[in-house]
Amino acid sequence: MVMFWVVILAVSILLYVLLDGFDLGIGILFGLTGNEERRRAMLSAVAPIWDGNETWLVVAGVVLWGAFPNVYATLFSAFYLPLLLMLAGLILRGVAFEYRYKTQRLRWVWDAAFAGGSLVAAFIQGMTVGALLEGLPIADGQYTGGEFGWFSPFAVLCAVGLCLGYSLLGACWLLKKCEADIRDAAYRLIPCLAVGLLTFLVVVFVYALAENLQVMHRWLERPNLFVFPAIGIIAALVAASSVRRRRDGLPFYMVALIFVAAFGTLAISFWPYMIPFSITIAEGAAPHSSLAFMFWGEGLFVFPLMLLYTVISYTVFRGKVRSSEGHY
């Protein structure tokens, strides 16, 4: 039963990272262009689906609370200020989607909110992962790091890395969804983002080695962990070649695969901890009666339907966004 909820939680988080990842990335790229035509095209590539993407964050949040209350309580209280900023960013960028078309004069406000909110949310998510990798100061299941215990150079490195990663994912989504101008711009941008991301990955790795982070030992102790990075490298190579051959559809899936590989690497290097290296899955889990009650209703029946709904919604809005619809 615990394992079932670990899987549901992992799937929810992964779906969130992949789906909201590309639309946050597009939000970041949105800030880089001042051209109204391009901005509309970028928005139209995510407009039908971003809200559903974000819902996975709430799903992950409540699953964490119901199934792993100890982890929920420890993590969320530790990341008090970052979560506040992330929520503010997500709210502002969410309403900006809708509000920017209701005004001409104040459109710049909502555009700034959209780009800024996306950037802040992505940055915070990266920083959270970085802080977890480094290990939060926790004693007796209680966070002891103070107001800024999550802040470190390493966490900032990870944050910048994730912003680049999301941007790359976003650029690849634009390839998949857009034509002409935007598509060409994305093709020009992707190599820069990819090289930037690679550089950051190397820096993070070297930093982790140099600082002798605890998580490094796990990587070195468990060589079969390298399956995931290997998948990531292969995906990166395929992505590179498909970008060179201008195959619009493929790079997104390959970059998504890189994210899956990175997620898998993280998950296995945390295992069996949920908060490395202080709270294990078993310690974090809710009592059996809670997990079972969740399983027989929402787990067994509603969750598959939610996945199905996501698939349907993506199927309905598949294909390139036509420029005639570009007014959104």
Next chain:
Amino acid sequence: MDLTALLLSRIQFGSTIAFHIIFPSFSIGIAAWLTVVEGLHLWTGRPVYRLIFEFWLKIFGIAFGLGVVSGIVMAFQFGTNWSVLSRMSGPIQGVLLSYETFMAFFLEASFFGILLFGRSRVPPWFYLFSTAMVALGTSLSAFWIVANNSWMQVPTGYVVQNGQFVPNDWFKITLSPVQWVRFPHMLLAAFLAGAFCVAATGAWYRLRGIFTAEARVMLRMGLYLAAVLLPVQLVFGHLCGEYVVHHQPSKMAAIEARWHDEKPASEVLLAWPDVENRRNLFAITLPPPFGSLIDSDSLTAAEVGLESIPPENWPPVVIPFFSFRIMVGCWLVMVLVAWVGSYLIHKERIEQNRMLLWATFLSFPLPFIAILSGWVTAEVGRQPWVVYGVLRTANAMTPFLTSRVAAISLAVYCVVYSFIFAFGTFYIYRLLRAGPEGRLVLPPAAAVPNRPMSVVDEDRLTPPARHVPAGE
């Protein structure tokens, strides 16, 4: 323990949830109303119902979107500010809220898409079914939220193990007698909010002499529904009082400003509770046995006074005392408007009676004030407990939260919320003022399930949108 951080956290939770509660209660009421209107449209085939449906669907879209956005914060706040509570009660509260997210998300998201862009793609009966499913989704969402809160009011079906509330009877937790009076009370409140908003809009158009046919339907349906529901609401409100008498004597004593045990008890109608001297100033009081009659349906029952409860377990008496009276006061005014209005409608005289039209128009905030003050009564009256009788609010807070950090977050939420809600309310106002006619467009092709607010874009209302002929 940082007392300022505690106070700031309470203010933050209270104000964010107060902002939030307005929009879901509105959309629960409007979703049900849309179902009724669509049913009538199918049944009678009158185009006016179709016009009204399309019009309120747009308003529903904005309220729904704002409810979703402000709801995200609630899922996080338990963990950030109340980590001790969320650790202890996650096995129960987390589970209830996860049901809420899963069920409401699924039903609303799936069928809301059909409401927005599926009218031409599905048979009429299925369209009606989808409307009903959206209404069901919003109501189910309320069910789980109220179940969660009812458990905090009267915790049941659990044992304490390793410092956690471990559920051992889910039937008791989800379907307790307390839940069965509080959930209908909340649902009726939401329906009343919808009914008064609809009636007030009708009155507004009538006063301005526009949209006569729509105004007539809105006035009739809104006021008739309110006239029927208000007495039922009184019954459920009274039943809620009974659970308070049995399970939360401190809350009841505070609501009644009853300082001493009385048998049979008197009833304080209005007063200024003087907590320091444990007495009421300027009291208007009904003699015994009115207090016993109201609280316990009895001529002789003994009622508990605050003095037989240790002062450290008292709620802040003044707040529940007045918030309860504000709620009841709103109810009285609503009854007056709804009954007189219904009588005048019945006599076909309401359209000449400008005073009543004004009263109806101005009454739309009443159900919301009643919801908020009723909620304040329930929540502040529960203090100093967060889980009544088991866990104190002061012990539930994140222990290392500092007042500085709590002040920052409170300020950020206030600014962001005021900002987005000011704009959202403005857009709703603009739509309401403009009214149904000329705004009625076919569902825009690009409006999609997950973007409820897209129905009201200015861009869409300009030429490319096709107008439905009024005689359709």
